[in-house]
Amino acid sequence: MDGVLPSYLTLVLLVQCYVLCLVINEPILNITFDQSALLALKACISHKPHNPLTTNWSTSTSICNWIGVTCGSKHRRVIVLNLSYMGLSGTIPPHIGNLSFLVSLSVANNSFHGSVPSELSRLYRLEEMDFHFNSFNGEIPASLGLLSRLRVLILRGNSFTGTIPVSLCNISSLGQIYLGFNFLTGFIPSSIFNISSLQIVSLQKNELSGPMPTIFFDMPSLRIINLSKNKLAGGLPRDMFHHLSKLEQFEVSHNQLYGKIPPTLFKCKQLYFLGLWGNNFKGRLPPEIGNLTVLTNLYLGYNNFEGAIPSEFGNLRNLVEFAMDNNNFTGLIPYEIFNISSLQYISMPENKLSGQLPSNIGLFLPNLQVLYIGGNQLSGTIPSSISNASQLIGLDIVSNSFWGLIPNAIGNLRLLRILYLGYNNLTAELASLFSSLSNCQYLTQINLSANLLNGILPSSVGNLSASLQRFRLSQCGIRGSIPPNISNLSNLFLLSLHRNALAGPIPNTMERLQKLQLLDLQSNKLEGPMLSNLCRLKSLYYLSLNSNKLSGRIPPCISNLTSLRHLYLAFNQLSSVVPLSFWSLTNIEQVDLSLNFLSGSLSIDIGEMKALNILDLSINQLAGEIPTTIGGLIDLDSLSLAGNRLEGSIPESFGKMVSLKYLDLSNNELNGEIPKSLENLSYLKFLNVSFNKLRGKIPTGGPFVNFSAASFMSNDALCGTPLLQVPPCKEGPRPKQVAIVHILRYVLPTIGLLILGVSVVIFLTKCKKIKNAKSSSEVELPPLATWRRVSHQELLQATEGFSVSNLIGEGSFGSVYKGTLSDGTNVAIKVLNLQVEGAFSRFDAECEVLRNIRHRNLVTIISACSNMDFKAFVLEYMPNGNLGMWLYSDSCFLNMLQRLNIMIDVAAALEYLHFGSTMAIVHCDLKPNNVLLDEDMVAHVADFGIAKLLVEGDSLTQTMTLATIGYMAPEYGSEGIVSSRGDVYSYGILLIETFTRKQPTDSMFDGEMSLKNWIVESLPTSVIEVCDANLLRNESDYTATEECLSSILELALGCCADLPEERINMKNAFVRLNKVMPFLRLLTYDMEREKGSGEQEASQEAETTPKCGTTNDEETKGKRAENARRGKHGGNAKRSVGRRKPEDRVLKASEGHFRNGVLDVKHLLRPTPSTVNDSGSHRVTKGKTKGGGKKNGAVKYLLCDIMNMET
Structure with missing residues (x-):
């Protein structure tokens, strides 16, 4: 018995030791699994020098001591793996699914890529998963829906595609889901709003579509909804916000949502952020918006809201940022807004707000940093109290109707960075203004353009902030010269001083503006040579010196401007040849050298300027042939070589310029045939080869089906279809015809003799009868x-x-x-x-x-x-009467496009009389009643036929005054001297009358005041006041309309200069008016589109168009109504050189053509170099009369009116 007991005890001890060993070895075994998973992850991460895992994750130390790893205290298993912000790159292996105790997994803000392994669904204890800002791709695994304990899912900022897995909606514990900044598509699962624990839904910046999900149940925990920057459509569900009592942030900006805001939104009393920007919401803002008293951020811009801003906005005492750009808000800005002391950002541009700013605007806005209210209808003065808003960084009141002095107190805004005061009626004492602004040492942008500054640009402009980057001072009536110390503004990259009256040379110091990218000095009076110093502006991207008085040659160093993309030197006095180095600007995109005196030939290197899309070399003195290499300009959109001396044939290579939409080769010496290769130019909308020496058949294929006779006029050897007003082409004889010719060769002589004999008999008989019947x-x-x-x-x-x-x-x-x-x-x-x-x-x-x-x-x-x-x-x-009847009738109306069309027609007629016929003809009595209108409202000059023959030796004087008072040139009325320049004078007066609706004999013109002087005093600041008010009754864009009218009137003044030699000729007037026509049509088209004009509106226009002709022909009336409905000049849109349909938009509008989105047509109407001789008569070339004598037998006639009728 004693022996048995020790044996039993021994056995018990052995069993206990075994069990103890099992308990001790289980954690060791499991932690080995965790180690294997982490080592597999380490193996998938790139081994870079800065990789912290390379040395730290070592098997010689416990994984619980590894960086980013946290183990549980009880089981010593990995419960947290946080590798965020470590700069790691690699993939996630499926072994991570073996970290079965993992509660939190974060690899945020690294460079992991590849797909997310579906094995992560085995992490059944996982509560937080954060993979944001990596490069994961593929679809989001549907198996993630098995993570039943997941509370936070962050996958934003990756490249996930596909749809949002519906299985995610099965995670009942999900509180936060961030899937934004991916490429997810499809609908938002409506069941996602059935998760009662949901607090945050952030799905912004994807490609999600479909309607807003409907919420059927209360969501007591939901605080944030961000669905912005998707493609969601439809309206907001009416009862949506009824279930969102705790909503704090609602952001759906940049979608396609529409309709009115549900009233229940304004019951969300905890809402502090509301973003509806960039949708199509409409309606008025209700007073209940004042209930959102905790609101700090409100973004309503780029919608269709309308009506007044409710005064209840003043209840939003916590408002920090408030933006309602580009809506249709009207009325006054509630003064209560300017009492919200927490406001930092106010943005309300591009509405229809009116009224004045409160005089105490700056007193209660101590935190205001941005005030943007441009593009409204505000008026009054700028309150000096604005200087009390000492935190102001940006001030934009551009494009309103503010007037009065710009307060120098603005200079007290020491933190100011942006100052936009342009396009108002403000005045200033420039020296003191710029001195005060020199205190604003953080200024980066200044825009004072289009005000009534009317002073000399002071040297203190050089003391402005060294940080200044953009400086706009255009259209202000600035005089004097450009101060040399403007070069102190060393950080400028945009300098625009165009459309002023600056004179003198361009200062040499401009070369110091090394960061300058855009330099716009067009439409001034600058003179002297084009400085080579400008070649040192290596960053220059855009250079416009149009419409000045610069002379000399284009400096060869211009090739140094390798960044240059836009070059505009038109309408100067530049001469000499275009330097060869110019053609090496292979990256330039737009070039306009028109209206100069450039000579020489086109370089073969022109074909290397592959980036060109606009090239205008018209109205110079270029000669030689057009190089075939020009066909290499495959991206060229518009090409004009008109008005030069080019000769030779049109190269076949033109057919390779497949992007070409606009081609003008008129008024040269070109010969040969029109290349059939031009039929390949499928985009070509405008072609003008008139006034050359071309011959042969006009091509009929491709774009040629759309061209009219105006494209080919004055080429005597062309042939083709009768629609082009050229003779038919002669075809070679067919075999049967040849046989007939051979047969008739022997018969015709006999027949001819018989006919001759009979003719002699008939002739003698008739002569006898005529002699006996002289009194017939x-x-x-x-x-x-x-x-x-x-x-x-x-x-x-x-x-x-x-x-x-x-x-x-x-x-x-x-x-x-x-x-x-x-x-x-x-x-x-x-x-x-x-x-x-x-x-x-x-x-x-x-x-x-x-x-x-x-x-x-x-x-x-x-x-x-x-x-x-x-x-x-x-x-x-002429069924539609005359121009005078239409101008002065109370029941008739001509819009601006129709008037310009009529005046182009008149210019074409005079150009033909002066240059186009075999003899030079002078009209002498041009006036509205001599301009007749046919059924299509096409103008025809009348009373041109009664001429006085001026034989050789006669002087250019006329003793009998045939012209009409008010229209006759001064030299005709005082000395009787007549020439084609007298017609030009009459045309200028007629052009003014057409657009002002004032006769030169009006009672208001007496003493020193005349119609012409009235216009001189009104330009450029009071154009709207002198022009016919009817022209503005349907115009939505007053600025563009004013620019068009101003430019047309300036052309008119160029026609009616007092001295004949200072007047332009009709050829140049015709070219310049035609050049602006496409832009005016484009302006009219855009205005109609903005007004939403449809078929119904067009038909109404047809019904209400006055029919002022004298015809009773119903068919004629129907045609005129149809033409009015189409908005065309009598439906004859293709009959005049240079006219194109607006929808073609064949000219790409460069920055030089527009001002803040408004068409700038002034430079299109520049006078061309004078072509008169000392006597004031035309130098007529190409076989026409020179001066007052004969050439090649041609006789000069003085064309005068014998009827002097008031038709």
Whole structure:
């Protein structure tokens, strides 16, 4: 028995030791699993020198001591793995799923990539998973829905794709989910809002679509919803906020949501952040918005909200940031807003707010940092109290109607960085203003453009902040020279002083502005050579010196500007050849050197400028042939070489410029055929090859089906379809025709002899009859094959015996009657008053003239009737009367586009009379009543036919005054000297009258004041006041309209200069008006689109368009109504050179063409270099008359009005 007991005890001890060993070895075994998983992770991480795991994660130490690893105190298992912000790169291995005790896993802000392993779903104890800001991709594993204890899921800032797994909605413990900044698509699962424990839903910056999820149950824990920057559509569910009583942040900006804000939103009393920016919400803001008393951030910009801002905004006493940009808010800004002392940011630009700023605006806003209220209808002065807002960083009141002095107290805002006061009616004492602004040492941007500053730019501008980067002082009437010390602003990268009156040279010191990227000095009076110092501005991207008086050559060093992309040197006095180095600017995109005196030829290196999309070298003196290498410009969008002396053929390589939309080669000496390769230019919308020496068949394929006769006029050897007003092409004889020719070769001589004999007999017989009938009432007109014979008897019948009821006008030279010929043709019949001295000779002269002229904008002569006591012309009848009737009728209206179209037509007619016919013709009596309008509102110049023959040796004087008072040139009225320059003067007066609706003989013009002087005094600041108010009644963009009107009136003044030699010629006036037409059409098109004009509105316009013509023809009225509905100039949009449809948008608008989004057309209407001789007459080339003499037998006529009618 004694032996058994020790044995039993021994056994018990052995069992206890075994059990103890098992208990001790289990943690060791499990911790080995954890170590293996972590070592697998280490193996998937790139071994970089800065990798902290490389040496720290070693098997020689316990994993519980490894960096980023936390073990539980009870089991010594890994419960937290935090590798965030360690700069690690690699993938996550599936072995991590073996860390079965893991509660928190974070690898945030590293560079992990690849997919998330589905084995992570085995971490059933996991509560927090943070993978944000890595590069994970692929879909979010649906197996993550098995993590039943998960409270926080953060996957934002990766590259996940696919949809949000619905399985995530099964995690009942989920409180926070962050999936933003990925590429997730599809709908937001509605069941996600069934998780009662949910506190935060952040899904912003994905591509989620569909409607806003509906919330059916109370969500007492939900505090934050951020769904911004997706593609969600539809409205906000009406009862959505009824279940969100604890909502603190609601952010749905930058979606496609629409409709009104549900009233229940304003019951969320704990809401402190509301973001609705960038949707299509509409309606008024209700007063209940004042209930959100804890609101700190409110963003309502870029929606369609309307109405007044409720005064209850003043209840938002905690508001810090408030933005409602680009809506339709109207009325006053509630003064209560300016009493919220917590406000730091106020942004309300681009609305329709009116009224004035409170005089104490700065007294109760001690924390205000930003005040942006530009683009409204605010007025009044800038309160000096704004200087009390000492924390102000940005002040933007641009594009309002503020007036008065800019307070120097603004200089007390020492922290100011942005100062935008442009496009108001502000004035300033510039020297003191810039001295005060020198105190603002943090200023980076200044915009004072388009104000009434009207002073000299002081040297104190050089004392402005050295931090200044953008300085805009355009359109302010600034005079004097550019101060040399402007170069002290060494950090400038944008300097815009355009459209001022700055004179003198560009200062040499400009070369110090080494950071300058944009330099805009266009439309000033700068003179002198274009400095080579500008070549040292190596960062220059945009250079515009258009419309100055710069002379000399383009410096060869311009090739040093390798960053240059936009170069505008048009309308200066630059001469000499374009330097060869210029063509090495291979990265330049837009070049405009037009309206200079550049000579030489185009370099073959032009084809290396591969980036070019706009090239304008028009109206220079370039000669030689167009190099074939130009075809290498495959990205070129617009090319104009018009108005030079280029010769040779159009290169076939033009067909390679497949992006070309605008091509103008007019007014050169080009010959040969139009290349058929141009048919390949499928994007070509505008083509002008007129006034050259081209020959052969006009291509018919591709874009040529859309071109009109205006594209090819004055090329005498072209042939093609009759629609292009060219003769048909002669085809080679067919085999049958050849046989017939051979047969007739032997028959024709016999037939010819027979015909000749018969003709002689008939001729002798007729001569005898004519001799015996000299008193006959009908005489032969000078032969003109196209005239129809009309007898005196037929004219009597057509006018009912020249009845007074058919009289439509009369003047000192006769009367005009409306009549209907026997074939039903409506005509106008001009019957001469033969009692007027010289009527017979004038009739004969007109017949001579009419043999040689024909133009679409001159009234067509159908026939003439003449005997000893009766002389008349039968003219094309114009059913829409004359321009004067439309301008001064209370029931008729011409919009700006129609008026410009009419004046372009008149310019085309005068250009033809002066340059286009075989003889130079002067009209002498241009006025509104001599501009007739056909059924399509196309203008035709009338009373152009009664000419005085100026034989060699006659002087250019006229003893009988034929012109109309107010329209005649000064030298004509005082000395009787006439020339084509007199017509230009009359055209300028007519152009002014057309857009001001003021006659030159108006009672307001007496003494020293005349119509012309009235315009001179009104430009450029009071254009709207002098122009016809009817032009502004439907215009939404007053700034663009004002610019167009200002530019047109400036052109008119260039036409009616007092001295003949200072006037431009009609060729240049015609080119410049045509050049602006596409932009005006684009402006009109954009205005109509902004107004939402549709078919209904267009039809209403057709119905209300006044019909001021005298015709009763219903078909004609229908055409005019249809043309009005289409918004065209009589539906004849393709008949004039340079006119294009607005929707084509063939010219890419460079920064030089626009000012803050507003079209700048002034530089398109620049005068071209003068082409007059000392006597004031035209230098006519290409076989035309030079001065007042003859050339190649051509005879110069003085074209005067014999009827002087008020038709």
